[in-house]
Amino acid sequence: MLVAATFISCVWAAKNLAVFHAKPSLDFLDRVLNSDGTVRAKSLHLPDILTFDDQTHILIWDGDDAQLDRMRNHPDVAHLESDQIVRIQPFNTKTAAIGIRNAYRELDVIEPVKTAATNSTIVTQTNTAGWGLPRIAQRNLPIQKQYTYVSSAGAGVYVYVVDTGINTAHRDFGGRATWGTTTTAGNVRTDDNGHGTLVAGIIGGTVYGVAKNTSLVAVKALDKDGSGTVSDMLYGLQYVIQQKQKNPSRKMLANLSLGTKKSTALNQAIEAMARAGIAMVAAAGNGNDQGIGQNACNYSPASSQNAITVGATDQYDRLAPFSNYGQCVNLFAPGVGVTSTYIGSTTATNTESGTSFSCPYTAGIVALLLGESQVNMSPADILSNITSLATSNVVLGLGSTRSPNLLAYNG
Known part of the structure; x- marks a missing residue:
């Protein structure tokens, strides 16, 4: 998991997030992510699916416009969004490290x-x-x-x-x-x-x-x-x-x-x-x-x-x-x-x-x-x-x- 996370962090701007309420099958992912819509070897280049519970599965992948269109039009996709930056929430930060x-x-x-x-x-x-x-x-x-x-x-x-x-x-x-x-x-x-x-x-x-x-x-x-x-x-x-x-x-x-x-x-x-x-x-x-x-x-x-x-x-x-x-x-x-x-x-x-x-x-x-x-x-x-x-x-x-x-x- 850490390897995948490292890769994703390096190319965050290209990532997409898709929310499913039922875990997508590998056949479905193959069809959506391959340009010709055919099923290929399921062990190659498949994205990460993060399962939180039986109601929430989130797919993280780098995709082109064609893949996004196929994903967007599929009835199993509950929500689709682009990855975005998350930041800490301090204000007027001061740096002053001192001994207690x-x-x-x-x-x-x-x-x-x-x-x-x-x-x-x-x-x-x-x-x-x-x-x-x-x-x-x-x-x-x-x-x-x-x-x-x-x-x-x-x-x-x-x-x-x-x-x-x-x-x-x-x-x-x-x-x-x-x-x-x-x-x-x-x-x-x-x-x-x-x-x-x-x-x-x-x-x-x-x-x-x-x-x-x-x-x-x-x-x-x-x-x-x-x-x-x-x-x-x-x-x-x-x-x-x-x-x-x-x-x-x-x-x-x-x-x-x-x-x-x-x-x-x-x-x-x-x-x-x-x-x-x-x-x-x-x-x-x-x-x-x-x-x-x-x-x-x-x-x-x-x-x-x-x-x-x-x-x-x-x-x-x-x-x-x-x-x-x-x-x-x-x-x-x-x-x-x-x-x-x-x-x-x-x-x-x-x-x-x-x-x-x-x-x-x-x-x-x-x-x-x-x-x-x-x-x-x-x-x-x-x-x-x-x-x-x-x-x-x-x-x-x-x-x-x-x-x-x-x-x-x-x-």
């Missing part, structure tokens, strides 16, 4: 308080770096410089970070970050951009993270420039769903801090992931080229009806001007001036802004919920819980955006 040194002092624990659902205690972290963690742990401003959370902290939950990779050696991950797969060209097995590491730290870092005991798995679908393709994404998502198929009882979710123009193929894959019981948390996106927020329903994966889509706010609970908005957004979370783990060393940090970083705050809360749950909650149950927990009517500046006035809260 004193941030690694022992976390403080308040007098143990049993939670209703489990034997977890409530923990208070007083060495918070930045405002994001404290904000999701309190209902109202002003922000207190502490973060409270259940001591289970996402233990037993796997979060698949579909991004640029993770600096798995970073001290803040405490050995809980591992490499899953790479679907970009070159089979690079490191985060050569930094974005994915920053995202992973917000989800599950010991100091910077929401769910401090969760397991983090790198799925590298974006390159050193923070770019990939929808097809790269599809290979990454197929890897994630395969992990669920191999481990049906595993509590797991995926974080998608990236975006592209609306893609039916990508959205269909996400819907299949939800049917498999995998929660998908997506960035709402960072607007147009001028950094002005747009309708999230025009982008993927933000527009997927089965994604938990997250917009960005600042430390004053104002809608970030770059944040996408609208009815496809489920809630908002901190996304301006967010500090987390980075690349370059085992203690590096960075501060950035974007819906890319609102997304992992919410993914971390999902991990907390799954860790505390006595059953493997469905994605629909998770969305209901996340929105029910959220703080209502504190986000400023939503105006006529038709967005829900909900701010992420860790319960």
